[in-house]
Every structure is written in structure tokens, then in C-alpha cells.
Amino acid sequence: MAEQVDAVVLGMGVGGEEVAECLAENGLKVVGIESHLVGGECPYYGCVPTKMMIRADDMLAEGRRIPRFAGDSTVTPDWDPVARRIRREATDNWDDRVAVERFEKKGGRFVRGAGRLAGPGKVSVNGTTYEATRAVVIATGTSPAIPPIPGLGDVEYWTNREAVKAEHLPPSLIILGGGPIGLELSQVFARFGVKVAIVEGMNRVLAMEEPEASAVLATVLERDGIELYLNVHAKSVEPRGDAVTVNLDDGRQVTGDRLLVATGRRANLKDLGLETVGLDPSARFLEPDNHLRVGDRLWAIGDVTTNGGFTHMAMYHADIAVNDILGYPGPGADYRAKPRVTFTDPEVGAAGMTEEQARKNGINVRTGIQKASVTSRGWIHGPGNDGLIKVVADADRGMLVGATAMGPRGGDILGIFELAIKSQIPIDDLRHLIYAYPTFYRGVGEAVRNLGSDVHMPLR
The missing domain is CATH 3.50.50.60 (FAD/NAD(P)-binding domain)
Known part of the structure; x- marks a missing residue:
């Protein structure tokens, strides 16, 4: 018909x-x-429910920081309220x-x-x-992209979908993949008391972003008790009683109660x-x-x-x-300032090119970096102030081509970078903006100043 x-x-x-x-x-x-x-994926298995999970783990982390600032606290993780909120508020029980x-x-x-x-x-x-x-x-x-690892089909593994629908958490979890999905979920589960190990084939986590951000994030994850196995691949997977063992290509083994596959889409x-x-x-x-x-x-x-x-x-x-x-006239797609955020703690927000991408495109690159912890707001914030601002400039044109904002609510700082990159705002203009004090946003101005005086709008 x-x-x-x-x-x-x-x-x-x-x-x-x-x-x-x-x-x-x-x-x-x-x-x-x-x-x-x-x-689709976002409201039922991705953006919305995972950010509810992240909101919950952030509250646990802040609760554990209370003794240094505001008295005594006892934090006891409980997954039931998280699972209930996802089921009732985010997904309508996946209906x-x-x-x-x-x-x-x-x-x-x-x-x-x-x-x-x-x-x-x-x-x-x-x-x-x-x-x-x-x-x-x-x-x-x-x-979810499932890699052809021998034995993987013999175990009952999770993807992000099963992780989001989990009513109960396992004592331990192995995560294949150190990209945004794997990292966000690793921190959530670790802060709820799960022993987590990440297996990542690249030599750093979040390998598509700036190496400085990867290094900071790795330190924070290890502080949360997460084990990182970097620059290794899963050679095979095998059931071991009620647990799962991942055999790595360097000869080591990792065993956990559950396996989460987060190796891409x-x-x-x-x-x-x-x-x-x-x-x-x-x-x-x-x-x-x-x-x-x-x-x-x-x-x-x-x-x-x-x-x-x-x-x-x-x-x-x-x-x-x-x-x-x-049939309405309008501009076509422009990806120069494409934004992305990994919602770990600290958040890693980025727009445009990384330094490596800019160099591969033949750009005369200058970079400026400002650590979040040494800004006035970072010092006031104290524990949980990990992060940085990094700007990537085309020194010949005197304009930004990329930037990273890593820290508490790092993704919320991206707006100025997107505008600067897409609208080609001269770096001299960014230098002379008034950045409110004391804000994490003020780190943008400090990173721009750290580009050096040789990066400016060329004379015409």
C-alpha cells in the first residue's frame, strides 16, 4: 500500500x-x-538521566567536604532515590x-x-x-558500539542503557572506555561506593580533548578511588563465577562484578x-x-x-x-565553534579546535592557560576547585580558534568562547573586557592575557 x-x-x-x-x-x-x-537516547538513556545521576554524586562529594568548612557531616550513599527519580521524573518509566x-x-x-x-x-x-x-x-x-572482543558475548555486560536503568549497584565495576560516557558513569558509581576500574586504549582519558584537561581529570578520578588502566586493550573477556574477568593485552587481569562497555557509538x-x-x-x-x-x-x-x-x-x-x-533563507551549518561538555567533576567544556588540531591545520598557534585553583574564586572555593582555562589562538590573525573551560560548571563558561571563535572577535577585545570579580569566568581574561603580547589583531 x-x-x-x-x-x-x-x-x-x-x-x-x-x-x-x-x-x-x-x-x-x-x-x-x-x-x-x-x-531518543537523550531523555531516556543519556543526557537527562545521567545528569540526574551526576547531580546526586556531586551532592555526595560536597557533603564529604563539609568538615573542612562548615562542621560535621556523615554521608551515606543510597542509590534508591536516584533510581526512583530517573524512573519517575526523567523517563516516565521509559514510556x-x-x-x-x-x-x-x-x-x-x-x-x-x-x-x-x-x-x-x-x-x-x-x-x-x-x-x-x-x-x-x-x-x-x-x-552503543560493541567491540569484537573474544568472550564478550558470553557475559551479561552493561551499556549506558543498562547502567541508567540499574536499580541496584554492583560492588565492583569494570568500564571499557575512557571517553565522556565511561568517565561520567565511573565517577557516579565510584562516589556511590562502587569499586571502579577503567580500561582505555589511549594513553590518557578523554583523549579527544586537551592533554592538560586529561591530566587534571585523571588525578581527580584516582582521588575518587578509580583505577586507570591506560594504553592497554581488552584482549578477551571471561565469566568467573558471578564476576567478570577482563584479560588485558599487557598480561594483566581485571576482575569485577559487572562490566560496562562504553567504547563509543x-x-x-x-x-x-x-x-x-x-x-x-x-x-x-x-x-x-x-x-x-x-x-x-x-x-x-x-x-x-x-x-x-x-x-x-x-x-x-x-x-x-x-x-x-x-524554503526559508538561512545560514548553513558552521562548526568552527562546535561546543561539547563532559559532565564529570570537574566539568570539561570545550569549543572549537584543540591545540593539536589547530597545529595539524597549519595554524601558527599560541596558547594561554590559567589554573582554576589559583584564581580568586578558585581559592575561595577550596576543595573541588580542580580545573583550568586554556585558549588556543591563531597568532597571525589574532583570534581564538579553540578553548577549554574545566572546573565547577565549566560548561557554563563556553558561551564567550563560542561567540569569540564564530564571530572572530579580536583577542585585543577579549583582553580588555571587564571580567566580574570574583568569578571562575574571570579566568577567561587571565588565560587570554597569558597568550602573550605577541598575539594581537594585526595592523591594517
């Missing part, structure tokens, strides 16, 4: 939901297709009825099922082929019918143009693209795609 509509959105995660709702509100006949939960009803009230039609591209402008699901006259939007998101593109629209069916990610087009009347947004990976990027893509579909 075939049916003609204006638009089909394949995947109703954060980005797809936004596109589908906006198009429906603009009077288009829209079909939204989702096989799992409307809203998406509210999200589905919201979309339908805006005029869209929702179909539960695994949709597949069936040719230009066509999507098939549950025996029906929808022919879209205006647009098909691919927004199928990602799933893979785009949900398998069996999607990409070949029917002229795209490579073996592609790991899709590469759209700056208006998110990947073909005639075909758009791709969010995590399935080469510049996704974050909820805010899916939202950004959704806005661009909607305007393009509706």
Missing part, C-alpha cells in the same frame, strides 16, 4: 522530533517513524506516550516501526510505503536502504552539505552525520533542515 505525504521523518530522537513537529506546525502532512522511544501525544497534537502522524528507505522520496514501514513530495529526513541516531544506518537513494550502504556516517542535504529531497541530521554526536548538534541541525525544507 502506498500513501502520499509531504514529509517523512525517519527516526524520532531529539532532532527528528524537532523537525517533525516544526514541519507539522507549518501545515505539512508529516509522518514520523520510530521503532523505539520518541525523544513515550507524552511525547507521541505532543507530536500528534501538533498535526503529525506517528508510526511505530522500523522504517526503511525504498527509493527517492519513499519510506516503507509496516507494509506501507509513504511517498514524500517535499522531504525525507534521516534522523536514526546511534547505538555507531550510527543506526544498517539495513536502512541507503543504496535505494544512491548512498553507500556501508557508510559509518552520512556526510551532508551545510544545509544537511544528502540527496534530492533528502536530509540527514544529528548523530548519523559526521558532525553530530551531541543533542545540541541535533537541535542545531533540525533548525537548519526545517528552514531549508520550508
Whole structure:
């Protein structure tokens, strides 16, 4: 059976939901297709529930700091309130009825099922082929990437999804992967009394960010009792009674009650019918143009693209795609100041390029660094003041190309860096801003001054 509509959105995660709702509100006949939960990974297994977990572990950490500042305290971790809050407040017990009803009230039609591209402008699901006259939007998101480690299939491992749904915590946990997901969850569980070990193949945690941030974070994690196995890989996994043993390629073994796999994400593109629209069916990610087009009347947004990976990027893509579909003029995607935050304690926020990336791009690089602990606010804050501000400048142009803000609420400082990078604000202007005292934000000005006097806006 075939049916003609204006638009089909394949995947109703954060980005797809936004596109589908906006198009429906603009009077288009829209079909939204989702096989799992409307809203996607972020509200049910990612951003929202994990940040609830992090909020809880932050409170434990602050409670343990009370004796130095404000009297006596006894902190006894209890996971029950965290699990209850995630189940009731964040995920509605992993039920998406509210999200589905919201979309339908805006005029869209929702179909539960695994949709597949069936040719230009066509999507098939549950025996029906929808022919879209205006647009098909691919927004199928990602799933946990599971490495081909011998024996891994013989144990009942967790991904972020099982970790978020956990009602009870294991006495000990091994985490494969020292990226944002693994690090955030490691600190949560460690602060709730779990003995945690991280196995990371790179020579440092959070290897995609600045090495100075990695070093600070490693120190904090070890202070929290987390064991770091760096520059090693899991050679094999084997059950050992009720526990799990990971055999490392350097001969060591790590044993724990649970294993959490956090080794990255893979785009949900398998069996999607990409070949029917002229795209490579073996592609790991899709590469759209700056208006998110990947073909005639075909758009791709969010995590399935080469510049996704974050909820805010899916939202950004959704806005661009909607305007393009509706024929409204607007700027294309600009990733120069792409922000990202790892919500550990301390938070690691970054925008634009790292120093290494800038050098690889042939930029004449200068850097400025300011430790958070030696700023006035850091000194006042005391324990928990770990972090730094690092700015990366193009010395020839006198402008920032990247920055890192690490510390308490480090992600909240990113705004000035995004604006400076994208709008090409001269470093001289940043030097002469008035930075409120005493704030962590004031460290931005100090890091900029630490670039040196040879970095300035060239004379014209």
C-alpha cells in the first residue's frame, strides 16, 4: 500500500522530533517513524538521566567536604532515590506516550516501526510505503558500539542503557572506555561506593580533548578511588563465577562484578536502504552539505552525520533542515565553534579546535592557560576547585580558534568562547573586557592575557 505525504521523518530522537513537529506546525502532512522511544537516547538513556545521576554524586562529594568548612557531616550513599527519580521524573518509566501525544497534537502522524528507505522520496514501514513530495529526513541516531572482543558475548555486560536503568549497584565495576560516557558513569558509581576500574586504549582519558584537561581529570578520578588502566586493550573477556574477568593485552587481569562497555557509538544506518537513494550502504556516517542535504529531497541530521554526536548538534541541525525544507533563507551549518561538555567533576567544556588540531591545520598557534585553583574564586572555593582555562589562538590573525573551560560548571563558561571563535572577535577585545570579580569566568581574561603580547589583531 502506498500513501502520499509531504514529509517523512525517519527516526524520532531529539532532532527528528524537532523537525517533525516544526514541519507539522507549518501545515505539512508529516509522518514520523520510530521503532523505539520518541525523544531518543537523550531523555531516556543519556543526557537527562545521567545528569540526574551526576547531580546526586556531586551532592555526595560536597557533603564529604563539609568538615573542612562548615562542621560535621556523615554521608551515606543510597542509590534508591536516584533510581526512583530517573524512573519517575526523567523517563516516565521509559514510556513515550507524552511525547507521541505532543507530536500528534501538533498535526503529525506517528508510526511505530522500523522504517526503511525504498527509493527517492519513499519510506516503507509496516507494509506501507509513504511517498514524500517535499522531504525525507534521516534522523536514526546511534547505538552503543560493541567491540569484537573474544568472550564478550558470553557475559551479561552493561551499556549506558543498562547502567541508567540499574536499580541496584554492583560492588565492583569494570568500564571499557575512557571517553565522556565511561568517565561520567565511573565517577557516579565510584562516589556511590562502587569499586571502579577503567580500561582505555589511549594513553590518557578523554583523549579527544586537551592533554592538560586529561591530566587534571585523571588525578581527580584516582582521588575518587578509580583505577586507570591506560594504553592497554581488552584482549578477551571471561565469566568467573558471578564476576567478570577482563584479560588485558599487557598480561594483566581485571576482575569485577559487572562490566560496562562504553567504547563509543555507531550510527543506526544498517539495513536502512541507503543504496535505494544512491548512498553507500556501508557508510559509518552520512556526510551532508551545510544545509544537511544528502540527496534530492533528502536530509540527514544529528548523530548519523559526521558532525553530530551531541543533542545540541541535533537541535542545531533540525533548525537548519526545517528552514531549508520550508524554503526559508538561512545560514548553513558552521562548526568552527562546535561546543561539547563532559559532565564529570570537574566539568570539561570545550569549543572549537584543540591545540593539536589547530597545529595539524597549519595554524601558527599560541596558547594561554590559567589554573582554576589559583584564581580568586578558585581559592575561595577550596576543595573541588580542580580545573583550568586554556585558549588556543591563531597568532597571525589574532583570534581564538579553540578553548577549554574545566572546573565547577565549566560548561557554563563556553558561551564567550563560542561567540569569540564564530564571530572572530579580536583577542585585543577579549583582553580588555571587564571580567566580574570574583568569578571562575574571570579566568577567561587571565588565560587570554597569558597568550602573550605577541598575539594581537594585526595592523591594517
